[in-house]
Structures are given as structure tokens and as C-alpha cells.
Amino acid sequence: MSIQEFLIPLLAASVIAGTPILYAALGELITERAGIINLGVEGIMLIGAVSGFMMAVTTGSPWLGLLASMLAGGAVALIHAFLTITLRANQVVSGLALTIFGTGLSGYLGKAYIGIPVEKPFGIIPLGPLADIPYIGPIFFQHDALVYISYVLVVIIWYFMFHTRPGLNLRALGENPAAMDALGLNVFYLRYIYVMAGGALGGIGGAYLSLAYAPSWLENMTAGRGWIAVALVIFALWNPWRALMGAYLFGGIDALGFRLQVLGYQISPFFLQMLPYLFTVIILVFVVARQKGRLTAPGALGLSYDREER
């Protein structure tokens, strides 16, 4: 078996399988950089997946579906923002509530859409001459538009975070909100923005599953990808480039199982399905252990900000 026949398709599949996780992880990354943990990613992705799918089926346009998924993801993230930022509720429990709520809501809304095909999912668009570069082309540039947008998004978020003034403020927001407040920045308002933006990205992650990857709606179709995205943010040490690499690594594990089966290896499909989850646990333990527990997590992550307690 040659590289062309096995490795290239595997790497290309890794990119595709990694893309929904990448979107969700980028969303969680900016949310956490602003100092808020959102464990509702799984629920947000499901709501994004179902709302995007419903919109795309109704209107026939995957792009309108994408828009719907962003709006829906942002809207449910708003619940989390209100509870944790304004009402200072426990961020862990609020996120869990969001995941449970999102699972229920998406299951409810999507019931009538199970088994329905989407007329126009996101199709493959080879990216001009880039697609013809040997090895690189088939791996990175023969995908759908959402994959290309995710490349651009990583660059934008990285540049924004590390090379712009508002990006510096974002990072400071998660490190020391009191100092930001003293500088006259509205901590509450900014955190709302970033939590909702994170939710919108999570929504896209879900829509990628229902409009490009699958493309169809199935109850609980995210299958833990939202949680993997949360883990990935830690693995990525809150850096968008590492998030990209991590997402493709997880995508690769996902794709590998499927490919091994196709090649006729006698491994139980149940074990292959376990791989991404086991891999997440192992790599999380490995990364955290290597950092000796001293992660470069945003300093004020998970703490609600109370002006009176400055």
C-alpha cells in the first residue's frame, strides 16, 4: 500500500474530521481567554447542528443554514453569559445545564428531520492551483468552503489575540478583569461579547457536522465532540495554532478507526469508536502532567467578577 493510497486520504480525512472540533475549540478558546469556562459546547454544537440543518432544508441554502447555526449558538451562549456574568452563577454547573438543555432542545426540534436529506450540503471546492500541489493539495485544499474558512479564522484569531490592542484586552480580561475595569473597560460587556462569539463558533462546529460531514441530522450526532473541544483548549494551552494541530490529531484518530476497518483489520468497531475518547483522556493527562499542573490557563478563568470584591 502506497502513501498515495493510504496516508494522503487519511490526512485529508483528518482535516475534515477535525474541522468541527476546531471550530468549537476556537469558540471555547476565546470564551476562556475572556475568563469564562463554557462547558455547554456539546449542547451548543447540537443546537447549531439542528438549527443549521433545519434552515438549510427549509431554504435550500447551506449558507443560510450556517447563519442560523451561528445565531442559535450565540443565543444559547447568551443564557450562559447572563447566568455566569450577570448573576455570577457557578460556571461549571451552568455549562452542564446548557449541555443538557441543548441535547433536549435539539432532540425535540430535530425529531421531524431525522432521515431527511439536505438538498445542497457544503460541497467540495478544489482551491484553484493550491489543490494541485502534490501531497499538500489533496490534504488541505480539496475540501469544502467551511474548511478553508477555518484556516483563515485561525490566522485571524491568532493575529487578533497577539497583535492587536483589543486582543491584548481579551487576554487581560481572563487574567485580571479588575485591572481592565480600572482602565475603564467594561468587563461585563466584553465578556458577553466573547461568550456569544464563542457560542456562534460552536454553532458552526455543529453545522459542519450536519451540513458537510454527515450531512444529515441525527440525535446526539456530536457524540462528545464538544467535550473533546473543551479538552483540546487545555491541550492547546489556549493558543489557536495548537488548537488547529490538536483538532487534526483528533480528527486523525477518528478517521483512522474507520480506515482500519475498510482495510479489513479485525478490530471490533466498538474499540475503534472508543479511540477518540481514550485518546483525549490520555493526551490530557500527558500534557497536564508534563506541565506539572502549572498550566498557562488564564488567571481569572472560572471566577465570576464582582466589582465590590475588587
Added chain:
Amino acid sequence: MNRLTFKLEKRLTPSPVMVFIIPLISVLLALLLGGIFLVLTGENPLTVYSLMFVDSLGSKYGLTETMVKAIPLMLTSLGVSLAFKMKLWNIGAEGQLYMGAMAATWLPLTFPALPIYLMLPGMIILGMIAGGLWALLTAIPRAIWKVNEIITTLMLNYVAILWVDFLVYGPWRDPEGSNFPITASFAEAARLPGLGDSRVHTGLFFALALAVILAIVFKYSRWGYSINVIGSSERAARYAGMNIKRNILLVMFLSGAISGLAGMAEVSGIIGKLQHGISPGYGYTAIIVAWLSKLNPLAILIVSVLFGALQVGGYAVQVEGVPAAVATMLQGAILFFVLGGEVLTNYRLKLVSQKGEELSK
């Protein structure tokens, strides 16, 4: 300009009135929100709710089914509440339940002829150890390197469910089960006796006994006190010389063991075999029950019955073509309102003038 605005002022002690009223109002508000949602999606909320209510609490059969669902909820909720007390976010009750069920199943499958006095205690011990060890897998990295236990416990849920699937679709499948993913049925000695002739089984007493034990431990024992201290301030606990790492391991093991017992009770008391999908998400609902009960073991017993009813009601509305997911949605909404309401327990809402703010800017 003298603008009036609301301000949150921290209460010195949580309001005792609010502690009781908030959960009640939360449930009502969640039902109201769910009702609006049902109207928007073209359902009649009164029909749906009355169906849910009647089918779960309005008949002897309904009540029985509600209790049947309440038992695993009680046990898993008690399990997670123990961990939550120490601010250990064990989200893995679902997986611990599956592993407990799996280990408990091994005994009657391997030694079907054991007498009941060996069989049932053996299944209980195996179920608890398996659930406990499954939780311990995440507690060890948590204790040593502070690896986020939320993610690891949750990931292991998927692994445990797939592992059980592997067994019931593969090596443990009943050869006479006409290819269904089920194991052979347990011998009578491996079945927890029912109460009277109902489906409610003696697993209920496990939950009642555990709730009382935990309530006493939390309230009167030194160990219960130290768990509370570690939960509220790790630093204070360290200064007081409490062994935090050991307690992380111990609490997680016990937390998992209790959920493992839930799994044992489910296969032994209800199903009588191991099969695919033995839990409709008890381990996740447990998180809500525990939080709604303010981690109070005795409150957990009552709230579990309520959520058992919600579960049964969810199945009931399916007959009318309403997806059962409506129950899950309501659960999430209830937790939202409880969380939002907690602000009123811990803070006082005050109307203040914003004048001072304006001047200082």
C-alpha cells in the same frame, strides 16, 4: 442624571426562605418556558403536561414506574453529590453505572448456580468496586497533576458504554437470544426481590440507607466535615493538615462505587440481564438532581422521585407524537432557573441611584 438601577448586594448568610422557594419557583418557571415553547412548536402544553403528570403520578402503574426510575436517580445523585461536596466534578456517573452493571453481570453469567446469599452480595461488591475503580482512573491524575476531572470522567462515560456494547454484541451475547444485543437472563438468585409483586425493587432500600448514612456523615462526622472544608477552601484545608490527595482518591472511589451500585440494582432489580442502553442518562440527570437538592442527601430522595416522574412523563408524551427529548429540555431549563435563582439566595436585590457611579467616571 440620577438614574436608578438594580444592584446585587451580598447577603452575609444565605436566605433560608429562598433556599426552599427557589427550587419550587424554578420548576414552575421551567414548565412555563417549556409551555411557551410547546405552543410555538404547535403543541398544546396543557395536553402534554397533563399527560406527563397523569402517566407518571396519577395511577398506581405510573407511580410504580416513577419509583423504578427514581431508584437509579437516587443512587447516582447521592454518588455525584458526595464528589460535588468536595468540588470534585464527577460527571461520570453514567459510565460508572455501566461499569457497575457490567461487573455485577459477570457473576451470574459465570457462576449461574450460586446461592442467593453469595450471589447478591457478590454482585453488589463487584458492581461497587467496578464503579469505584472506573472513577478512580480519573481521580489519580486529578490528585497528582490536577488533570481536569470533568473532561476525563465524561470521556470515560463514552468508553464504558461502548465497552458494555462490545460485550453484549460480542462475547457476552446470549446464544439463544435470537441475535439481540442482550446477555442470558439471570438466575432467580441474581435478582433483587421486588416489593410485593411490583417492579419497584429492594434497591430502593440501598438508596434510603445510603442517604441516611451520608446525611449523618456530612452532619456529624469529622471526615464529612473535612470534605466540606476541602470543598470550600483547599488552602484552608491544607493549613489544617487535611490530606487532600488521599481524600480526592477516596471520595471519587466512593462516588463511583455508589453509581456502580445503581448499575447493579438496575440489571439485577429491573432488567434481569445486561443489554445495550441500560440507562437513559440517569448519570447526567443526577447532576441536576444533586444541584437542585443543594447536595442534601435527604432532599435528593424527594427530588429524584420528581425527576423520575419527569422521565416517565417524557416517555408518555411520545404516544402523542411529542419527542421524549422534551423531558431532557425541561431538566436543563429547571437547572438554568435554579442557577439564576441562587443569586437571590446569596444576594439581595437593591434599587440604587447610579449617581455616584456617574461622578467617578
